[in-house]
Structure formats: C-alpha cells, structure tokens
Amino acid sequence: MKLRHPSKAVLRDWLTGEIEPDTTGTVERHLDTCARCAATLEALEPAPETPSGPDSSLGSALAIVLAPPGDLAQRLEEGVTARLSSRQMMEVVADLFGAGLETTRLLLIEGDDDDDS
C-alpha cells in the first residue's frame, strides 16, 4: 500500500515534538524520501530566528557543550601509536605461529585472563 502524505497538522506536530511515538517513525520514514513533504515542512516553518553556521549562536552553543578536551590531539596521537604497536606485535606472533591475526588476539587475551585467575 502506498504511504499517504502526512497532513500539515501531523507535520507540525512532528516539528514540535507533540506527536505520538508510534507515529514518529512512520512520519520520519516518509520524510526520508518525500521531497514534497520536506518542502511542505519548510513552508510551515518560518525562517529560523538565529543565523545558521559555525558563527551563529546555535553553532557556538553546540561547540561549547560538545567541546573536546584541550589535549585531545596529543591523546589521540599517543592512543593510535599505542594501538598500532600492539597490533604490530600481534602480527609478529601470528606470523611465528602461522595463525590469523584475530586468532592470535583471542589467544593472547585468553592467556591474560588465565594469568589473572
């Protein structure tokens, strides 16, 4: 059965969040592919009161609440380097025993557990 276009009232409710949870999924699946309803929605909603983009108040507010740690770059570099060192070591072991990388990883992890117990 072909999905019918949601009414303007339903689209308005979806915008404001005043919509039944069961209906939300149906409306969103329709909006995902229906350019006509997307246009209807845009016509319903007046131009945003705040400008758009990174320099807007909305962009600034989002950047504040999602702010990364100050030393993120250094931590990422160190973390990636450590991960790769571990992976390279496993590749050497895997090569020695002729096992696959994932098999070696599982064996090494299992061995650690045995040591701990």
Next chain:
Amino acid sequence: MQPSALLRLTPRQRRGSPRPVTVADPAPRAPVPPAADPAVLHQLVVEHGDAVYRLALSVVRDRGLAEDIAQETMMKAWLALPSLRDQGSLRSWVLRIANNTAISTLRARRAIAVDPRDLPEAEAPVERSVEARVQSDAVVGEFVAALDTLDELSRSIVVLREVEGLTYDEIAAVLNVPLPTVKTRLLRARRRLSTTLKEWA
C-alpha cells in the same frame, strides 16, 4: 527538569578500562604499513580530531566513548589514507569513518545493554570551567536537555551543519542518508534548540 546526560559527561580517564565492543573496521586488514608517517597522523589529528570527537559525542553522548571512537577513527584514516584517491574530500571521508564507527559502537552497546539505562551515560558534572565561562547551569542545561530530546541522527546533522559548516549534500554523503532527511531533521533540530537559545543572548 531532569539533568541532561550530556551535561554530566566528563572525559573518561580510566586508563585500562575496556575498549568499546568491536566495531566495523573499514581499514584494510593488510599489515600495518611500516612506513606510516607520524607527521601525517599528527596532521590528521590536528586538522580533524576536534570535529571527529564532536560528531562522535553527538552520537554516543559519552565523552570517554567519543574519545575512543575518535582514536579508532584516526587509526583507520591514517592506515587507509594512501588508498584515498580524492584528497579534496578528506574531511568528509574522515567524518564518514567517524560516523560509521560511532554507529557501530552504539549498536554493539545496545545489543548488550538490555536495560536502556545501561547505555552510555554521564558519570560526573561537565567541566565547570568551560560551562561557567559562558552561562549559568540552568540555561546551558535547558539547551542540552533540548539536544538530548533529538535522536542521534538529528544531533549529527545539526552538529555537522551548525558547527562544522558542511553543506546539505556533504552531510547526506557523510551520514549516508537522503537529502530530504537532512533538510527535515535539521529544520526540526533548529526549531527545538533555538527556543532555548533566547536565554543565551
């Protein structure tokens, strides 16, 4: 108003804590290139680390997990970079890896967590130094609460548009969703978030 999840998040400093469950890995399974250039990794991290982290945090809402995802993303990007033909699309490519990694992580977590309350949540108050500089707790809390009412796809879309400045087409490509989805989710996200922004002025 309930304290929002995002506000209570802090960087995880649990060294040795378990890594997120295995995620889809677009990086090649080939051995690590011995000649991988640390300078390239440095440049990747400096130029795209923050954006990757913000996108990951908008999806998973957990700062520790977001950092893990950022790290995984950088490793995949660094290893796979030689296979990237169009260097002009580097930013979109890195963000696409980040989004895929974040979604996979979230799905894996959800598959394990029977109780929704077991999903990634906040652990302690957000860094006060950042927050206090700008606005009161209540005002910021209202904004973050509004952000939390959005689904992760809508949060990703609004962050990519309003913070990273991507075009609609770029967002659709990064998140692998149709253009109408980008437009409609953005419209709704702006509407909900902007109502709380009046207090920020």
